[in-house]
Amino acid sequence: MNQQRLGKVLREMEAKGLPQMLVSDPAAIFYLTGKWIHPGERMLALYINLKGNNKLFINELFPVQEDLGVEKVWFNDTQDAVEIVSKYVDKESPMGVDKNWPARFLLRLMELKGGSNFVNGSAILDRVRMCKDDQEKDFMREASRLNDLAVEKMIKIVPEEHTEKKMGQILAGIYEELGADGFSFDPIIAYGANAADPHHGPDNSEVKEGDSVIIDIGCAKDSYCADMTRTVFYKHASDKAREVYNIVLEANLKAIAAVKPGARFCDIDAAARDHIEAAGYGKYFTHRTGHSIGIEVHDFGDVSSVNTDKLKPGMIFSIEPGIYLPGEVGVRIEDLVLVTEDGCEVLNNYSKELTIIG
Known part of the structure; x- marks a missing residue:
């Protein structure tokens, strides 16, 4: 992870009272990790958290070997990827989500996480990237x-x-x-x-x-x-x-x-x-x-x-x-x-x- 860029994002998250965010846009993930991953219809998500519990959720179809400075959580095509994500997120705190995250993933996470405490987190990364x-x-x-x-x-x-x-x-x-x-x-x-x-x-x-x-x-x-x-x-x-x-x-x-x-x-x-x-x-x-x-x-x-x-x-x-x-x-x-x-x-x-x- 590019720590300088991540630090800017985390400071903006803290200022806006947003403790956690899921980033799915490949361009934004590249901005933070230096790695392009094009997932097609499969789920890809970078979880960032003010407590430092960051994770990259990635399908085994994309064998990223290099150290990206963030723990990788792997899944395959037969697993419920969003359910895996739900085990790591804070279910009680607000959650920022990417504006481009497909509804099929977001709706599933809302079902598993409960409530409707989701906000568009992309504005933070978008403005940092400007x-x-x-x-x-x-x-x-x-x-x-x-x-x-x-x-x-x-x-x-x-x-x-x-x-x-x-x-x-x-x-x-x-x-x-x-x-x-x-x-x-x-x-x-x-x-x-x-x-x-x-x-x-x-x-x-x-x-x-x-x-x-x-x-x-x-x-x-x-x-x-x-x-x-x-x-x-x-x-x-x-x-x-x-x-x-x-x-x-x-x-x-x-x-x-x-x-x-x-x-x-x-x-x-x-x-x-x-x-x-x-x-x-x-x-x-x-x-x-x-x-x-x-x-x-x-x-x-x-x-x-x-x-x-x-x-x-x-x-x-x-x-x-x-x-x-x-x-x-x-x-x-x-x-x-x-x-x-x-x-x-x-x-x-x-x-x-x-x-x-x-």
């Missing part, structure tokens, strides 16, 4: 460095006129060559009118002269995720496309400039959104300004108008304003930022100047 430690920051910097190199290579091959789908296939090879561990999410490659769909799935469309080309990609490295977007134009850009691009770029820069400890996530969203709205394109900015990122490409927390949480040093999130004109053009520009003691560090360094390829 502020990255020094090792996590370095992992995120490296993942973003590799992503910068990948997007540079992708932009250079736009003139080869591959389909969107083929571009995604090429990206897989680029990540492998760079030493990344694969995709952190399915890439979004969108040409022309397709770029006006923020989550367009790459298809057999081919790039045409005058198209905007959105390249929204992310790799994983050392179990941490990168995510960035650049928009370029093929052979030429219309006056309208140039106008839209420059507005989005200014929105991106204004939002980054607003990032500092004590600012609210909604303030960052407003910095980007207000600029786009003032330019007359507000209704074409159809999504939040960003999302938190780390072990998962969408960690807990987002940059939206309804999130009034304050920024703290160590938080990492995306800033990705966009304008999407149906049937015409789409532009999105995305960077990851790390909140520092007095501002922020932008993790992506690839140019954001308006670029025409081919």
